[in-house]
Amino acid sequence: MATYDFLFSSLGLEEWCAGDTSDSPLSMADLLRKTKGTEAEPDSLWDLPFPSMDALHESCASFPQSRDLTKGLEQGFLDIKDNLSVVLDPLTQPLSWFLDGTLYGMLNTPWWIVIPILLAVVFVVSKSWKLVVFVGVSLALLAFIDYYEYAMQTLAIIFVCAFLCVIFGVPIGIAMSRSDMMQRLTIPVLDMLQTLPPFVYLIPLIFLFSVTESKLYGIAIILYAIVPVIRLTNLGIRLVDKDVIEAADAFGMTSRQKLYKVQIPLALPNIMAGVNQTIMMSLAMVVIASLVSAPGLGVLVLQGIRNLELGVGLVAGLGIVILAVILDRVTKASLARINAAQKQ
Amino acid sequence: MDRGIKISIRNLYKIFGPTPEIALTYVRQGMGKAELLEKHNHVLGLQDINVDVHEGEITVIMGLSGSGKSTLIRHLNRLIEPTAGEIEVDGEDVLQFDENKLRKLRRERMSMVFQKFALLPHKTVLENAGMALLVRGYKVQDFEAEARKWLARVGLEGNENQYPHQLSGGMQQRVGIARALASNSPIMLMDEAFSALDPLIRSDMQDLLLELQGELEKTIVFITHDLDEALKLADHLVILKDGYVVQQGEPQDILMHPNDPYIIDFISDINRARVLRVRSIMEKTTEAPEHCAGDISERDNLESVIAMSEGDTDHTYRVMRKGKQVGVLDMKELVKALVPTDAAEGNERARY
Numbered sequence: 001m002a003t004y005d006f007l008f009s010s011l012g013l014e015e016w017c018a019g020d021t022s023d024s025p026l027s028m029a030d031l032l033r034k035t036k037g038t039e040a041e042p043d044s045l046w047d048l049p050f051p052s053m054d055a056l057h058e059s060c061a062s063f064p065q066s067r068d069l070t071k072g073l074e075q076g077f078l079d080i081k082d083n084l085s086v087v088l089d090p091l092t093q094p095l096s097w098f099l100d101g102t103l104y105g106m107l108n109t110p111w112w113i114v115i116p117i118l119l120a121v122v123f124v125v126s127k128s129w130k131l132v133v134f135v136g137v138s139l140a141l142l143a144f145i146d147y148y149e150y151a152m153q154t155l156a157i158i159f160v161c162a163f164l165c166v167i168f169g170v171p172i173g174i175a176m177s178r179s180d181m182m183q184r185l186t187i188p189v190l191d192m193l194q195t196l197p198p199f200v201y202l203i204p205l206i207f208l209f210s211v212t213e214s215k216l217y218g219i220a221i222i223l224y225a226i227v228p229v230i231r232l233t234n235l236g237i238r239l240v241d242k243d244v245i246e247a248a249d250a251f252g253m254t255s256r257q258k259l260y261k262v263q264i265p266l267a268l269p270n271i272m273a274g275v276n277q278t279i280m281m282s283l284a285m286v287v288i289a290s291l292v293s294a295p296g297l298g299v300l301v302l303q304g305i306r307n308l309e310l311g312v313g314l315v316a317g318l319g320i321v322i323l324a325v326i327l328d329r330v331t332k333a334s335l336a337r338i339n340a341a342q343k344q
Numbered sequence: 345m346d347r348g349i350k351i352s353i354r355n356l357y358k359i360f361g362p363t364p365e366i367a368l369t370y371v372r373q374g375m376g377k378a379e380l381l382e383k384h385n386h387v388l389g390l391q392d393i394n395v396d397v398h399e400g401e402i403t404v405i406m407g408l409s410g411s412g413k414s415t416l417i418r419h420l421n422r423l424i425e426p427t428a429g430e431i432e433v434d435g436e437d438v439l440q441f442d443e444n445k446l447r448k449l450r451r452e453r454m455s456m457v458f459q460k461f462a463l464l465p466h467k468t469v470l471e472n473a474g475m476a477l478l479v480r481g482y483k484v485q486d487f488e489a490e491a492r493k494w495l496a497r498v499g500l501e502g503n504e505n506q507y508p509h510q511l512s513g514g515m516q517q518r519v520g521i522a523r524a525l526a527s528n529s530p531i532m533l534m535d536e537a538f539s540a541l542d543p544l545i546r547s548d549m550q551d552l553l554l555e556l557q558g559e560l561e562k563t564i565v566f567i568t569h570d571l572d573e574a575l576k577l578a579d580h581l582v583i584l585k586d587g588y589v590v591q592q593g594e595p596q597d598i599l600m601h602p603n604d605p606y607i608i609d610f611i612s613d614i615n616r617a618r619v620l621r622v623r624s625i626m627e628k629t630t631e632a633p634e635h636c637a638g639d640i641s642e643r644d645n646l647e648s649v650i651a652m653s654e655g656d657t658d659h660t661y662r663v664m665r666k667g668k669q670v671g672v673l674d675m676k677e678l679v680k681a682l683v684p685t686d687a688a689e690g691n692e693r694a695r696y
Contacts, residue, residue: 241462247463250455251455252449261464261478262464265466266464
């Protein structure tokens with residue numbers, strides 16, 4: 001006898017409950033009770049269990065246990081997995097090529113070409129020699145301690161993922177800014193992506209794709225990092241001065257002209273702030289994604305944790321900090337340049 | 345001064361709220377603004393507006409904030425859609441225009457100057473001035489000469505490559521005016537164009553506008569809340585209150601014959617001698633007066649006549665138009681005209 005027997009008897013469900021009593025697995029509570037050898041009834045109101053799935057299962061064997069829920073979810077996912085893969089695999093395959101290609105390209109080009117190219121990019125974006133020197137020294141330091149290859153792997157992954165985030169995120173943000181309906185539909189998804197712990201992304205992805213494919217971590221990073229650029233594009237366009245928009249209308253701009261000549265240029269500071277955030281979040285995720293075979297400095301951190309190699313872990317962590325500072329400074333510098341150009 | 349009608353507004357209504365059509369029937373039955381807001385939660389923006397804007401004139405629409413003047417001007421190029429009524433530009437009903445025709449109207453026949461300038465902050469002064477042409481698909485080098493010409497005309501030579509934030513408010517609004525002029529549209533809508541400027545610069549800009557207008561003869565619809573500005577600029581003055589037209593006509597006429605306590609209240613603070621002109625108060629006659637103290641123009645304001653007479657009220661002047669006498673002005677009449685209307689009409693003001 002269990003606490004909630006009365007519930008099923010009063011509902012007249014005893015027969016259904018008795019239907020199959022046999023082979024359901026033991027719940028944890030049952031197991032504990034068995035090992036203790038007591039089949040004690042809760043005798044006071046104080047011990048009344050919450051009518052949870054497990055508690056109800058005790059009274060009625062046909063009632064599902066909570067572990068059936070997680071099992072069912074898993075089973076359901078496995079059932080649709082094959083069909084989903086048929087659709088998703090070809091769609092995401094270019095991501096694998098893109099990642100592998102960039103990794104191959106950056107690692108097989110000699111350092112004396114890659115580093116000058118990176119420095120040139122820094123100069124073009126920031127127009128600051130101070131920053132170029134800082135980046136040069138930082139990269140030289142990483143290369144000097146033989147972390148060059150790992151750092152370049154991490155950078156390559158970030159470049160690809162942040163680039164794709166911008167390519168997809170900005171149009172989504174623009175669509176959101178133009179339709180309130182779209183905004184209402186998108187915001188819950190963005191909220192979920194932003195609050196879901198990063199590790200949780202990896203679980204369904206591992207089921208869907210094989211761990212050896214680079215698109216696995218690519219997708220995880222993009223999903224995690226795309227949120228700020230979408231949000232800030234949407235916000236930036238919505239915040240464009242209403243008077244200027246009205247002037248654009250009054251002079252007969254088409255909505256395309258308005259978008260390209262007024263809204264996007266004026267939203268650019270916000271969009272760039274989103275790009276900065278996206279790059280920083282890619283960096284955070286690329287470390288976690290080393291759990292699913294993403295190469296780079298994250299692997300060393302993981303190695304440090306697994307093998308308790310304190311030194312390796314710390315130096316790799318320091319390398320990540322250096323990359324983070326470089327990326328942040330460079331994007332902030334370009335943001336500051338845009339802001340200065342259109343201060344109102 | 346008999347010119348064609350450029351814009352004609354007929355029975356225009358605008359009601360803000362979820363169901364303006366239903367609210368409109370109440371308004372047509374005579375419900376007022378306050379009652380409509382209280383009972384049906386709709387805001388009555390404009391009611392039964394009938395205004396003719398004549399070609400080549402400055403039509404000033406004046407009212408306090410909330411009187412619907414900015415709403416009204418935005419109906420002319422349909423930045424705001426009316427609830428009911430008709431708007432005709434050059435005899436065409438603007439409300440029937442489809443998107444393309446409307447865009448063409450905004451690009452080629454109407455330009456607008458805004459209170460807050462509304463320049464593109466990321467474009468240079470030159471590109472801003474040429475915005476209307478840029479919108480029509482011209483390249484910068486195509487319109488550069490045109491934009492430079494108009495920038496020079498409003499006194500901004502040498503500022504072409506600066507950005508708007510580098511200019512003062514008055515200079516930014518000059519860019520706004522150059523932008524409107526460079527579009528070469530016959531109609532200019534000016535929405536409180538000078539209200540954000542300080543008084544001295546505002547006066548400069550008014551002079552600039554009058555000077556340009558003397559040359560270009562655009563059809564200008566000018567919105568303001570400032571009576572002095574309205575009287576200075578207006579060929580035709582429309583006074584709005586709570587969304588309806590209280591009085592419209594020639595400004596001198598409104599000054600001499602205000603038909604509403606609201607307007608009397610409005611005009612009681614102004615310097616009548618500076619605003620009133622000789623032609624509004626003269627006695628129309630072609631007979632020469634007996635003791636003529638001199639000739640004055642019908643366009644002179646009373647202040648200059650007083651200065652000329654040195655305060656002597658015994659003088660009588662001949663009023664001339666293009667070398668011919670059109671009337672006679674007795675200084676005693678002039679002094680009478682300076683008596684504020686509210687004093688003349690009893691204690692009207694006490695009601696307000």
